[in-house]
Amino acid sequence: MVHFILRRLMVMIPTLVAISMLVFFLIQLPPGDAITSRLAELHAEGAEVSEAQIAALRARFHLDDPMPVQYFRWVTGFLRGDFGYSIVQEQPVNVLVYDRLGYTVLIAISCVLFTWVIGFPIGFYSAIRQYSASDYTFTIIAFLGMATPNFLLALGLMYLGHRYFGTTIGGLFSPEYMGEPFSFGKFVDLLKHLWIPMVVVGMAGTAGLVRVMRANLLDELQKPYVVTARAKGVGSLRLIFKYPVRIAINPFISTIGWMLPMIFSGDAIVGVVLNLPTIGPLLLSSLMTQDMFLAGSLIMIMSTLTVLGTLISDLALAALDPRIRYD
Amino acid sequence: MFRKREKKKRKPVGPRGSQSLWERMRGAVQAIILLIAAIWFLGWLLDRVAEPPRVEFERRSDPMPATEPDGSIPPDSWPAEWFKPPRTASEMGITAFQEAPMLKELVERGELPPVEERLPVDPIVIHPYEGVGRYGGTATVVDHWILNPPESLLRIGPESRRAIPNLAESVEVSEDGRVATIKLREGLKWSDGHPYTSADFKFYFDHVFRNEELTPIQPAPLNEAECIVIDETTFQYRFETPQPFIREHLAHVSERYVAPRHFLKHHHVDFVERQELRARARQLGYQDWIGYFWSVYGGRHSREVLGTPVITPFRLKSITMQVDVFERNPYYPKVDPEGRQLPYIDRFEMHKDLDEEVLTARAGTGEITVEGMRLRTSDIPLFKLGETAGKHETFIWNRLHASDVILQFNLTTPDPVLREIFRDVRFRRALSIAIDRDEINEVIYFGRATPRQATVSSSSIFFDEEFASAYAYYDPEEANRLLDEMGLVDQTGDGRRNRPNGRPLNITLEWLALETPKMETMELVTAHWRDIGIHVSLREISASLQHSRSVGNMMEATLWHADRTTDILFTTEPIWFVPILRDWQVSIWPLWVEWYRSDGESGEEPIPEARQVLDWYREFRMSMDPERRLELGRKILGAQAENLWVIGTVGLAPQPLVVSTRLRNVPTRGYWGWDNRWTTPYYAESWYLEAEE
Numbered sequence A: 001m002v003h004f005i006l007r008r009l010m011v012m013i014p015t016l017v018a019i020s021m022l023v024f025f026l027i028q029l030p031p032g033d034a035i036t037s038r039l040a041e042l043h044a045e046g047a048e049v050s051e052a053q054i055a056a057l058r059a060r061f062h063l064d065d066p067m068p069v070q071y072f073r074w075v076t077g078f079l080r081g082d083f084g085y086s087i088v089q090e091q092p093v094n095v096l097v098y099d100r101l102g103y104t105v106l107i108a109i110s111c112v113l114f115t116w117v118i119g120f121p122i123g124f125y126s127a128i129r130q131y132s133a134s135d136y137t138f139t140i141i142a143f144l145g146m147a148t149p150n151f152l153l154a155l156g157l158m159y160l161g162h163r164y165f166g167t168t169i170g171g172l173f174s175p176e177y178m179g180e181p182f183s184f185g186k187f188v189d190l191l192k193h194l195w196i197p198m199v200v201v202g203m204a205g206t207a208g209l210v211r212v213m214r215a216n217l218l219d220e221l222q223k224p225y226v227v228t229a230r231a232k233g234v235g236s237l238r239l240i241f242k243y244p245v246r247i248a249i250n251p252f253i254s255t256i257g258w259m260l261p262m263i264f265s266g267d268a269i270v271g272v273v274l275n276l277p278t279i280g281p282l283l284l285s286s287l288m289t290q291d292m293f294l295a296g297s298l299i300m301i302m303s304t305l306t307v308l309g310t311l312i313s314d315l316a317l318a319a320l321d322p323r324i325r326y327d
Numbered sequence B: 001m002f003r004k005r006e007k008k009k010r011k012p013v014g015p016r017g018s019q020s021l022w023e024r025m026r027g028a029v030q031a032i033i034l035l036i037a038a039i040w041f042l043g044w045l046l047d048r049v050a051e052p053p054r055v056e057f058e059r060r061s062d063p064m065p066a067t068e069p070d071g072s073i074p075p076d077s078w079p080a081e082w083f084k085p086p087r088t089a090s091e092m093g094i095t096a097f098q099e100a101p102m103l104k105e106l107v108e109r110g111e112l113p114p115v116e117e118r119l120p121v122d123p124i125v126i127h128p129y130e131g132v133g134r135y136g137g138t139a140t141v142v143d144h145w146i147l148n149p150p151e152s153l154l155r156i157g158p159e160s161r162r163a164i165p166n167l168a169e170s171v172e173v174s175e176d177g178r179v180a181t182i183k184l185r186e187g188l189k190w191s192d193g194h195p196y197t198s199a200d201f202k203f204y205f206d207h208v209f210r211n212e213e214l215t216p217i218q219p220a221p222l223n224e225a226e227c228i229v230i231d232e233t234t235f236q237y238r239f240e241t242p243q244p245f246i247r248e249h250l251a252h253v254s255e256r257y258v259a260p261r262h263f264l265k266h267h268h269v270d271f272v273e274r275q276e277l278r279a280r281a282r283q284l285g286y287q288d289w290i291g292y293f294w295s296v297y298g299g300r301h302s303r304e305v306l307g308t309p310v311i312t313p314f315r316l317k318s319i320t321m322q323v324d325v326f327e328r329n330p331y332y333p334k335v336d337p338e339g340r341q342l343p344y345i346d347r348f349e350m351h352k353d354l355d356e357e358v359l360t361a362r363a364g365t366g367e368i369t370v371e372g373m374r375l376r377t378s379d380i381p382l383f384k385l386g387e388t389a390g391k392h393e394t395f396i397w398n399r400l401h402a403s404d405v406i407l408q409f410n411l412t413t414p415d416p417v418l419r420e421i422f423r424d425v426r427f428r429r430a431l432s433i434a435i436d437r438d439e440i441n442e443v444i445y446f447g448r449a450t451p452r453q454a455t456v457s458s459s460s461i462f463f464d465e466e467f468a469s470a471y472a473y474y475d476p477e478e479a480n481r482l483l484d485e486m487g488l489v490d491q492t493g494d495g496r497r498n499r500p501n502g503r504p505l506n507i508t509l510e511w512l513a514l515e516t517p518k519m520e521t522m523e524l525v526t527a528h529w530r531d532i533g534i535h536v537s538l539r540e541i542s543a544s545l546q547h548s549r550s551v552g553n554m555m556e557a558t559l560w561h562a563d564r565t566t567d568i569l570f571t572t573e574p575i576w577f578v579p580i581l582r583d584w585q586v587s588i589w590p591l592w593v594e595w596y597r598s599d600g601e602s603g604e605e606p607i608p609e610a611r612q613v614l615d616w617y618r619e620f621r622m623s624m625d626p627e628r629r630l631e632l633g634r635k636i637l638g639a640q641a642e643n644l645w646v647i648g649t650v651g652l653a654p655q656p657l658v659v660s661t662r663l664r665n666v667p668t669r670g671y672w673g674w675d676n677r678w679t680t681p682y683y684a685e686s687w688y689l690e691a692e693e
Helices: A003-029 A034-046 A051-060 A068-080 A093-128 A134-149 A149-166 A184-221 A224-231 A236-242 A244-248 A252-263 A268-271 A281-286 A292-320 B001-011 B021-051 B103-108 B199-207 B245-257 B261-267 B274-283 B289-298 B357-366 B377-389 B416-423 B425-433 B436-444 B465-469 B475-486 B518-531 B543-551 B590-597 B610-624 B628-645
Strands: B140-141 B153-155 B164-165 B166-171 B180-186 B225-231 B234-240 B314-320 B323-330 B348-349 B393-401 B406-409 B506-513 B535-540 B559-560 B644-650 B654-660
Touching: A003 A068, A003 A292, A034 A051, A034 B543, A068 A292, A093 A134, A093 A184, A093 A252, A093 A281, A093 A292, A134 A184, A149 A184, A149 A268, A149 B021, A149 B357, A184 A252, A184 A268, A184 B001, A236 A244, A236 B153, A244 B314, A244 B559, A252 A281, A268 A281, A281 A292, B021 B506, B140 B535, B153 B245, B164 B245, B166 B245, B180 B199, B180 B245, B180 B610, B199 B225, B199 B245, B199 B261, B245 B610, B274 B289, B314 B348, B323 B610, B348 B590, B357 B377, B377 B393, B377 B654, B406 B425, B416 B425, B425 B475, B425 B628, B425 B644, B436 B518, B465 B628, B506 B518, B518 B535, B543 B559
Parallel strands: B140 B348, B506 B535, B506 B559
Antiparallel strands: B153 B164, B166 B180, B180 B234, B225 B234, B314 B323, B323 B348, B393 B654, B406 B559, B406 B644
16 A cells, blocks of 8 residues: 555656646736736726836846746745745735635635535435435425526625625625634634635535435445345344445545645635635636736645545545455 | 335335326425425515614715716815815914824823824814814725825815925926925924935935836936935925926825835845845845835735834724724824814724625625725616615715727727728717717716717816817717718628728727726727727727737727826826827827837837827927917817827716715715825815714
8 A cells, every 4th residue: 555655646746747837838828927917906006007117027027037947946946835926916925825724724624514514414315215305305405506606696695694694795704803813702703704605615515415425325225235135134224324325425535635625725706706815716816817926836736735635535435445456 | 214114115016117296296396385485484584583774864965966067076066275275283373282082092101202292393284074073983995095095295186187285385396397396394204203304205216216126217207307405394306308297296196206214224225235135035035125125115014014104194003814904193294173183083994805796795785984996887876775774875976087988099000901091080080970978978877977079187277178079979970971981881781881992891999897887888889880880899808918919009999098187197198199108008009109209210100190299299298388388288189189099988977985974074076086096185184983873
């Protein structure tokens, strides 16, 4: 197994190098660059921008160097843990990411928990009570959940939250707590706001989970080994948990690794709509403004996490499913 | 329990399909009934729980405010005092000064000198719009400058026409226009109590402006100036050429021409070892000392407040990820007519990075104390609707843009046939009179804007009714006639006019979505043009593309909003009417600009009409005779009215300003724009918050 892990880690290196090149050059493909986007921003703030300032900015960020030189400077910084410098926001990428990481992980993990806590039992219940009123109810809700765009749900919930519960529109805190240090009151306030992103981001996931769980479990329930076990008098619940459920959750284990990049970035669109201080909106805006070091570094971090996540998935799957062997 | 259920399910022998239809659908029907009942019940319950009350409040703004026929705001909308230089405490006979309770506490604890020592020798007295206010309160904003306007040497008057004294007691321009002598008020202080003097202007000029690392290419007019300190409160800018409009320029942006010397010299390469500065910069994550210096200059690094002194009403207090907190400047040099030091508001929070929709929703529910910049005209009904909660009121100000959308056909476009067509004045006139401006006004601006040709803003001294009405009427038949006369006829019978050689005439208009309702306007305008057989395809492009294609003379047509059309900026940068600027917002004549800038070395020689305008402009820029300047300015505008270098649509458009019902002293009418720095002419430092009930 150690051998297996080592081999996989070795393969990761060329993969990541290839990704880094691709990312760096793709971001610069469209015409223009971060400087012109910066100008748009300055202008929107009412500043007057001259050709002079453009030239100064280009020189300061070495944008006139040849592409390979710029790439090399960026990549070598990566190795030292220096993710470069955001041109548009005039701040080191490390600071920007570090600022948002906590809330991003908090929201993502609460979403995953929400998804699992709601999704698994419902999927399970739907499967063993196929075609009952409750199965249909959950099915309808699940389909609605999958079909409704997240941002629409977010807008709707924000409206309800404001109209009926008086919560601030968007954000994770009420205005009175925003500038304050963390306290118990602030924590309660956070919980008041956290449910909206949790439900919104979790909804589609939950709905998908319910459907997949139900389908997988139904497949298994029809198999002869279940009938045999039942005939031999194994208790119904115990039987279902011991065999069909274990097989039914295989697809989830194999995708567990994908959660890593998701936890890191959060949902960009929902983040924007709900005004969450997460990394998703940061990535989105950096791509839109061609802020190449910020966007490139974020994508690189996510790629690394994806590659790592896949490895974790494989390991977990092998541990859980005896049919899978290292080779 | 499960077993029983499973058995029941398996009872029918054979595949599931043999279950009766009802047996399979019963569950579905039950589920649908259940869901509908649940949703209905939930809705009923929620409506019971919270029915927001309608709150009646005394409205300050007139729902249908009177406008002059030319679209400008009547001058009696503002106190007469605002048009005159502000009086000082000694002129008003004020001898005793008071301060905010917050500061009094600090004085009593000995942490701050008494108010008399903090104020200048003779403080500026501000005449508040409604009356003397109350100290205290915390405001919520999304743009800090809306409550914390820049403090320049001079200030722009409420009608965006003249410059009146502010931090400078006077700005004298010599007869030949080459020397501007600035006399600062005695005893002004930075927010840390250090004197604010000529030396700070000199420091900015010598060490920031003239430093080639910080300012590699120096913009006009300071680029040809020298800064000379006479004494502590007097200094001069000496120019090589006459600068008749230097007062307007100083009123507009001179808050940038000063820097706290005593503070910044510890962070500048002229005073500190370069090695040491670089080490400091590296430590904070900057690539070089330049980035480090600019962040000290701006007073902030990441989440850290660097305490750089300011002269504005508020200073930065703390930074968090989503909120910046600003607190009052204890050394602010202005008082109200009772001798109480301004500003009235204790502090304000600026919420950052708000999504446009979230911001609109927050403003529409009264969660923001005051905002205008990022609110859209089309959302005015929404803001009005939200007023029933009694938390805010929507004031309708007017944007200073002489035209909200200004259409530009590139007169030096690469395609020779198109260039020939665009240069024919009949084409531009035809396209102008084909636009139904009244329809645009009704559909997009609720009839509250002013249909007009592209020219200066109505409040300008250069304004003439004829400039605004030139070819701004609607006459599609005449437009058709003009185009036929040019030989642009529909040769194929498909409803589109063809080029003279029979090829289809297609024009691509590239545009950038920024500020003003451009998309909505262009939907109407392209439809109007289709009616006369001119097909214009719209292509929305990104900011980077707008910049590179405009500067690179690659566009056929584009659009922008006509800012810089007041006496403050038309005088120094008449970019819409004279080929002097090649930048992302102007693509009327890039090659002519190059010709002008290179003194005829490169680019392309303009047509005689444009050369004439350039000649007028050269004289206009330097003439020290006000009569002659007025005449030349009008000639330049007359040429625009005749030639239509740019085509205007509607201007002086309604700009929503959502104001909390608690925020007082905000004028109900005003001009909104970069030309007058938004709230600066309206004394935002005297706005105050009423106590919460």
